[in-house]
Amino acid sequence: MAATPVADWLPPAPPGAVADAVTLICLPHAGAGPGGYRPLARLLLPRVALRPVRLPGRESRVGEAALPEATAVVRALVPALVPQLRGRFALWGHSMGGYLAFELARLLEARFGLRAEALIVSGCPAPTSPARAALPQRSLMDDDQLWSSAAELNGIPAEVLGDAGLRALLLPTLRADFAVFETYVRRPGPPLGCPVHAFSGQDDPEARGADMAAWGEETRADFHHATLPGGHFFPLEDPAAFGEALVKALTAPN
Template structure:
């Protein structure tokens, strides 16, 4: 009986946490920064930020289904479902001081999570940071490519052209087959997002744009100002759509400056 139970237990899969903590212990006064990755990305891409943000910011990375250790789970393909599914997992972890940061698709997710946390849970973020993501009410959103409708070859090539696929992955057919469904679902989350009017955020909103980003130029991100009744900043940095990954140390310094100005580099 014991041996049978032991064999069975080895096949029980423990649920994967939605929030991963990739860094060592930080200051007890550290602000928790919840990061929502861009389309197709898992937590691993954002782990390098952890060592640059400590000790003043404690990074938590949202681990959505369909990637890395959750690759066996189907990816969610619409933003309301992402928020509805994630909130019960995230809210219990956000009882202290926290901020939200999302890049590209993650920007919309972070924004909508912040709205619901504030309106329904009474949990107000210290700040929301959005990078590489057009404002929800920007008229230019309608002109963005609809990648979710492309065939597999076109979708993969489009992601490569965005510099969103590492070179070591781009030519790997097995990984391509594994990642395409998640990539398509994530683009659907981003492209089918419909803004619903509601109260503006009560926390500061800081926006970053890449100077050479054709997906989310600074002019297209200025309308984020409509989404907060608190402080708003818009900063343009050198680089394309993934300017934050090109220089994680530099962007971490920018994050520290807006989230913890008392600890920013002089």
């Protein structure tokens, strides 16, 4: 099987970044692609260059089947990603993307000797949080329930909600992505060597402050936890506020 071109996984870096900018690899939330992160990307320039990953099953890759397991996603991504990590880089994952970013950070350290400047997680309970067991199992819902449940989290753009054709196209990817989130199990291994920054939404029912604070167990370096206004999608609800927090986390002196 031919390798997927790098450009399919990782759209080009945004113009306008300074020479020593931190490249922030973003693992998006369930069902999402790079498009929803463009407003935030503009706000992070020039000191941070946001590069959201385009996973199978969305945008230009909508004809590909989404992968329903975290390790499979990361292993498929790595061959395209590693050659791009030539300078300063950090990893950020939101919701489902948090577990993908965490597994990616572990793999890059263990197999390639590549240590991110930071792992950033938002809207994603720590792998060891007992609260995970109480979260809805959306991947097991019927289509109507799954669509409604995702809509209640504000995870589906308004222009998509009432479009039956887009719904039929997106549901398989959404279901596979929720399976990634729900079935993720942390494999044994040492804590990360990079700092971890965890961000909570004040009104997020999916990842409360205590659930996010447990991410501190996953690093032997510094850990920081902050709560920002908003619900589950607080990074996109107020990209200016989250962008300011991101830039501060990635550029503050150690």
